[in-house]
Amino acid sequence: xxxxxxxxxxxxxxxxxxxxxxxxxxxxxxxxxxxxxxxxxxxxxxxxxxxxxxxxxxxxxxxxxxxxxxxxxxxxxxxxxxxxxxxxxxxxxxxxxxxxxxxxxxxxxxxxxxxxxxxxxxxxxxxxxxxxxxxxxxxxxxxxxxxxxxxxxxxxxxxxxxxxxxxxxxxxxxxxxxxxxxxxxxxxxxxxxxxxxxxxxxxxxxxxxxxxxxxxxxxxxxxxxxxxxxxxxxxxxxxxxxxxxxxxxxxxxxxxxxxxxxxxxxxxxxxxxxxxxxxxxxxxxxxxxxxxxxxxxxxxxxxxxxxxxxxxxxxxxxxxxxxxxxxxxxxxxxxxxxxxxxxxxxxxxxxxxxxxxxxxxxxxxxxxxxxxxxxxxxxxxx
Amino acid sequence: xxxxxxxxxxxxxxxxxxxxxxxxxxxxxxxxxxxxxxxxxxxxxxxxxxxxxxxxxxxxxxxxxxxxxxxxxxxxxxxxxxxxxxxxxxxxxxxxxxxxxxxxxxxxxxxxxxxxxxxxxxxxxxxxxxxxxxxxxxxxxxxxxxxxxxxxxxxxxxxxxxxxxxxxxxxxxxxxxxxxxxxxxxxxxxxxxxxxxxxxxxxxxxxxxxxxxxxxxxxxxxxxxxxxxxxxxxxxxxxxxxxxxxxxxxxxxxxxxxxxxxxxxxxxxxxxxxxxxxxxxxxxxxxxxxxxxxxxxxxxxxxxxxxxxxxxxxxxxxxxxxxxxxxxxxxxxxxxxxxxxxxxxxxxxxxxx
Numbered sequence: 001x002x003x004x005x006x007x008x009x010x011x012x013x014x015x016x017x018x019x020x021x022x023x024x025x026x027x028x029x030x031x032x033x034x035x036x037x038x039x040x041x042x043x044x045x046x047x048x049x050x051x052x053x054x055x056x057x058x059x060x061x062x063x064x065x066x067x068x069x070x071x072x073x074x075x076x077x078x079x080x081x082x083x084x085x086x087x088x089x090x091x092x093x094x095x096x097x098x099x100x101x102x103x104x105x106x107x108x109x110x111x112x113x114x115x116x117x118x119x120x121x122x123x124x125x126x127x128x129x130x131x132x133x134x135x136x137x138x139x140x141x142x143x144x145x146x147x148x149x150x151x152x153x154x155x156x157x158x159x160x161x162x163x164x165x166x167x168x169x170x171x172x173x174x175x176x177x178x179x180x181x182x183x184x185x186x187x188x189x190x191x192x193x194x195x196x197x198x199x200x201x202x203x204x205x206x207x208x209x210x211x212x213x214x215x216x217x218x219x220x221x222x223x224x225x226x227x228x229x230x231x232x233x234x235x236x237x238x239x240x241x242x243x244x245x246x247x248x249x250x251x252x253x254x255x256x257x258x259x260x261x262x263x264x265x266x267x268x269x270x271x272x273x274x275x276x277x278x279x280x281x282x283x284x285x286x287x288x289x290x291x292x293x294x295x296x297x298x299x300x301x302x303x304x305x306x307x308x309x310x311x312x313x314x315x316x317x318x319x320x321x322x323x324x325x326x327x328x329x330x331x332x333x334x335x336x337x338x339x340x341x342x343x344x345x346x347x348x349x350x351x352x353x354x355x356x357x358x359x360x361x362x363x364x365x366x367x368x369x370x371x372x373x374x375x376x377x378x379x380x381x382x
Numbered sequence: 383x384x385x386x387x388x389x390x391x392x393x394x395x396x397x398x399x400x401x402x403x404x405x406x407x408x409x410x411x412x413x414x415x416x417x418x419x420x421x422x423x424x425x426x427x428x429x430x431x432x433x434x435x436x437x438x439x440x441x442x443x444x445x446x447x448x449x450x451x452x453x454x455x456x457x458x459x460x461x462x463x464x465x466x467x468x469x470x471x472x473x474x475x476x477x478x479x480x481x482x483x484x485x486x487x488x489x490x491x492x493x494x495x496x497x498x499x500x501x502x503x504x505x506x507x508x509x510x511x512x513x514x515x516x517x518x519x520x521x522x523x524x525x526x527x528x529x530x531x532x533x534x535x536x537x538x539x540x541x542x543x544x545x546x547x548x549x550x551x552x553x554x555x556x557x558x559x560x561x562x563x564x565x566x567x568x569x570x571x572x573x574x575x576x577x578x579x580x581x582x583x584x585x586x587x588x589x590x591x592x593x594x595x596x597x598x599x600x601x602x603x604x605x606x607x608x609x610x611x612x613x614x615x616x617x618x619x620x621x622x623x624x625x626x627x628x629x630x631x632x633x634x635x636x637x638x639x640x641x642x643x644x645x646x647x648x649x650x651x652x653x654x655x656x657x658x659x660x661x662x663x664x665x666x667x668x669x670x671x672x673x674x675x676x677x678x679x680x681x682x683x684x685x686x687x688x689x690x691x692x693x694x695x696x697x698x699x700x701x702x703x704x705x706x707x708x709x710x711x712x713x714x715x716x717x718x719x720x721x722x723x724x725x726x727x728x729x730x731x732x733x734x735x
Contacts, residue, residue, distance in 0.1 A: 065541055067454070067548065137723040143541050144452035145723055148674040152716035155671060163709045274667055279552050282545065324476075328559040335553030342546050343532055 008349045012298065015305035022312040039195050041308055043263060046198035049300040050256035052284045053205060053293060054249040060290035060352070061213055062245030063225030065143040068150025070277035072250045074157050075130055076123035076257025077267045078168055081177045083119040084262070116180040120258045127254025131247045139242050154278065161269045173268030177261050194263055201259060202297075205252060209293055212248070221245050222291075275331065280307075283338050289348025298350050303334065402726040410694055417701045422581050424700045430589050430658075432676075432696020433596035437651035438669065439676035439688035440603055441644035447620030447683030448640040449530065451543035455551035456648065457669035458558075463518045463649030464656040465558055465663075468567055470510040476563035500577065500587035502570045502657075511653045515646035522645035523638065525550060551667065558663040566660035592654045599650060600689055603643065607685060612639055620683050621733075672699065672715040679722050681732030690730060694718070 019041060020034065027033040051069060058064045066072075134153060138146040161168050168174060180197060182190045212218050220241050223231045232238045261267050271277060280303065288299020310330040314323065322329070341348065417425040438460055445453045469475070473487035487506075497504060529546055576584045607613035612635075619626040619636045627633065659665075676695045680687020695715055702714045722729060 063541070065544070137720055141723060141727050144544060145678070145727070147454070147544060148452065148671070148678075149716075149719060149723065152671050152675075152712070152719055155668070155712045156716050159709050159712060163707055275552060275555075279548065282548065286545065325560050328556050331556035332553055332560065335549050335551075335556055338549035339529055339546055339553065342538075342542060342549070343529065346538075346542070 008298070011302060011349060015302050015309070018309045018312075019305050022309060026312065026315055036191070039191050041304070043191065043195045043198050045301050045304050046195070046202050047256060047260050047263060048281065048284060048304055049202055049297045050205060050259060051253055051281045052288065052296040052300045053202075053209060054252035054256060055281050055285050056249075056290060056293060056296040057209060057213075057252065058246055058249035059285065060292070060296070061218065061225060062221045062242055062249070063143070064139070064242055064246045064249075065147045066150050066246070066249070067147040067282075068152070068154035068278060069253060069281050070272045070274060071150060071154035071157050072127040072130065072253035073257045073260070073277050074154070074161070074269075074272040075127045076254030077261040077271075078161070078174070078257075079126040079254065080116075080119035080123040080258030080261050081174050081267050082168070083122045084115040085174070085177055115178070116258075116262060119262075120255050123254040123258035124251040125254070127257065128247045128251040131250030132243070135243045135246050139246065140239055151274070151278075154272070154274065158269050158272050161272075173266050175266040177265050177267070179262050179265065198259060198263070201255075205255075206293055206297075209252075213293070217241075217244075280334070283334050285348075286338050286341050287348060289350040289352060291352030292348070292350045295348050295350035295352070299348065302349065303337075306330070306333065403730070406722075406726055406730060410690075413694065413698060413701075417697055421701050421704055423583055424704055425697060426583050426585065427589075428697030428700030429693060430585075430593050430696070431700055432693035433593050433600075434651050434654050435669075435672050435676055435696050436689045436692035437596055437599055437647045437654070438673045439680070439692040440600065440685045441647040441651075442673050443677040443680065443683055443685055443688040444616070444620075444640055445644045446677065448616060448636055449543070450623075451540050451547065452674065453644075454544060454547040454670060455525075455554060456673055458551045458554040458663075458666035459518065459522070459645070460648045460652035460655070460669060461558060461661070461663060461666035462521065462554055462652070463514050464652035464661050465562055465567075466514040466517050466649065467507075467510045467653040468562070468569060468656070468661060470513055471506060471569060475561060481563075500575075501591055502586075502588055507569065507653075511650055514653060515649040518649035519642045519645035522641040522648075526637065526641050555663050555666060558666075562663070564663065566662050567656075568660055569656060586658070588657050592657060595650070595654060599647065603647070603685060606643070612636075616640060668712065671712050671719070672696070675715040675719040675722075678727075679718060679729055681729030684729070684731040687729055687731035 020038065023037040024030075024034045027037075051073065054072075055066065055069060058066050130153070134146075134149060138149045165172065179190060179194060181193060185193050213221070220231065220236050221244075223234075224236070224238060224241055224245075228238050231241075284299035284303045285296055286299070287303055288297065289295030307330065310326055310333070314326050318326065414425075417428065438456060442453055442456050445451075445456075469487075471487055473484040474481050475484065476482070529550065530543060533542055533546060576586050578584055605613075607617060615626070615631045616636050616639065618629070619631055619633070623633075626636075655665075655669075672692070672695045676692030677688045678691070679694060680689065680691030695718055698718060699711045699714045702711065
């Protein structure tokens with residue numbers, strides 16, 4: 001039992017050590033270089049944690065089966081790009097929207113933050129709307145139908161982007177998405193500020209999700225996941241609650257897409273293929289532990305850590321045959337990890353807590369004999 | 383007391399029972415008639431693509447019927463079948479920089495590559511496909527033993543199987559990339575002349591071969607399911623697992639043979655597909671959408687439905703090329719899927735509930 005409790009810290013430690021040590025060693029002990037590398041790494045982890053958190057709401061809490069995270073990712077990223085960019089400038093650069101200029105009035109340096117707030121909001125809205133539309137034909141049916149429909153919509157949207165170069169840039173990517181507050185920092189320093197912004201945003205989301213899940217609303221979602229019939233029998237509208245869980249998750253995915261676009265500075269259809277934009281998040285959630293928000297974040301860290309480590313290994317003198325295939329081997333590693341976790345550790349690295357509500361927690365944490373008598377309790381004894 | 387919602391629900395049920403089912407058949411007939419009359423060439427190509435898809439969809443629907451989960455690894459395993467055939471023919475693997483050849487392959491058989499009639503391949507291809515079918519059946523059973531059976535024993539939720547199959551899908555794709563690399567592959571190189579047929583249809587002989595094989599395989603599956611005791615057991619188990627257990631049907635045997643049939647159909651479908659298109663590891667996941675659309679259109683768990691469903695999807699996808707960009711082919715499969723889910727989720731042949 002004790003040994004089992006050590007698994008998660010051990011895994012975290014090994015990943016953290018390798019992620020720090022490999023670039024440090026390769027850069028010949030350059031502290032600044034390593035810090036810069038780690039900043040990029042942690043920013044990516046933070047952004048992916050947003051998606052894993054959203055997937056956790058859909059799958060971990062509501063039991064809704066989304067195999068097309070890429071679709072919501074794509075909608076969010078492109079919506080935010082369209083909103084925040086400056087208008088298109090001529091024959092060779094064409095896209096719709098480009099409201100950045102109009103959203104940058106001169107008071108309070110609004111140009112540095114207003115487009116991004118509007119962009120994130122619009123991204124969440126568009127992505128939520130897509131989820132709403134998709135849930136109508138599929139959510140009343142068996143889980144697999146939603147799964148295949150989301151795969152379908154992801155493929156369809158990616159094709160639509162490629163086929164419409166004049167609307168959203170096609171395969172040439174949409175470049176030149178501005179970064180929030182980048183006017184205040186030297187070009188090399190902005191990424192540190194962005195890291196802070198990402199983690200503040202992630203923290204806010206985490207807080208909102210935790211509050212939501214611990215609320216009566218969240219309890220209905222979890223009840224639904226366990227047994228739809230019983231939940232329906234206690235008078236809950238199963239379809240409405242499933243839809244809310246699905247849409248809530250999709251809104252967060254859309255916002256994550258927006259943040260991704262701001263950080264990357266460009267969006268292109270290759271980013272949204274099934275492996276990179278859907279499966280990776282599933283791997284993160286399963287490894288971290290579905291049904292636990294902290295698990296989702298731990299999973300994002302561990303899986304992206306393994307991903308990065310394999311990238312770093314490629315810089316060493318590996319046997320040639322391995323060098324050619326290291327990326328495919330990494331894919332295989334992550335694919336089989338998901339299966340192994342389902343078989344050997346279905347609860348993930350950070351298992352779900354069997355708690356019902358925060359109110360009950362407080363009651364349980366206080367031993368019965370230490371509890372004040374009921375009269376005192378009523379007047380706020382705790 | 384009946385509320386408005388109740389009345390609406392009743393009307394929907396009537397609609398579903400008496401309008402949606404026949405309506406769907408009428409739509410399909412209209413599509414086929416229109417395509418056959420005005421887009422004859424695309425219609426025939428669509429039937430060929432559809433018949434390959436059908437072999438995949440039939441396997442998918444059989445696995446769904448017996449094991450109760452959507453096998454998201456189906457497309458990638460089909461690709462694996464195609465690559466195994468490729469390997470058996472040429473003995474080619476990806477080396478450090480370029481291909482390495484192990485030096486043995488079925489193409490080295492005496493007169494193995496001598497073309498059969500107007501086809502582009504010799505009898506070595508037939509042997510390779512047959513062996514590949516055996517390999518894929520073994521792979522499927524191995525996956526069942528290693529992954530799905532432990533999950534079954536634990537009584538895992540259906541969705542867990544689906545996630546596991548997604549994990550397998552990506553692992554298989556990665557494995558194909560490791561062994562054969564990302565470059566497109568073909569079984570035989572060289573130009574292949576097309577033949578003219580009545581009604582201005584131009585076809586390669588390989589395409590005719592594909593269709594014939596697909597029809598023969600579908601016929602064999604029909605015979606197996608409806609004329610043998612094993613098939614009866616499979617259908618019974620698929621209709622009602624509890625009842626089947628009570629009547630003494632051996633579950634393990636049913637599941638074993640489901641994987642054998644599903645796996646061999648994957649290999650055959652994949653190899654046929656590779657006869658007329660380049661072989662690429664990414665193709666597998668793109669196949670999923672049309673495969674599922676076909677299976678759901680026919681009614682999940684119903685092989686005869688999957689056959690018709692896949693033909694419809696194939697024809698609709700190919701005919702659409704006359705009107706919209708070919709890049710939107712997956713969109714056509716997706717639209718069919720959504721349409722079915724909206725008006726008749728149980729498909730053409732599915733039972734109520």
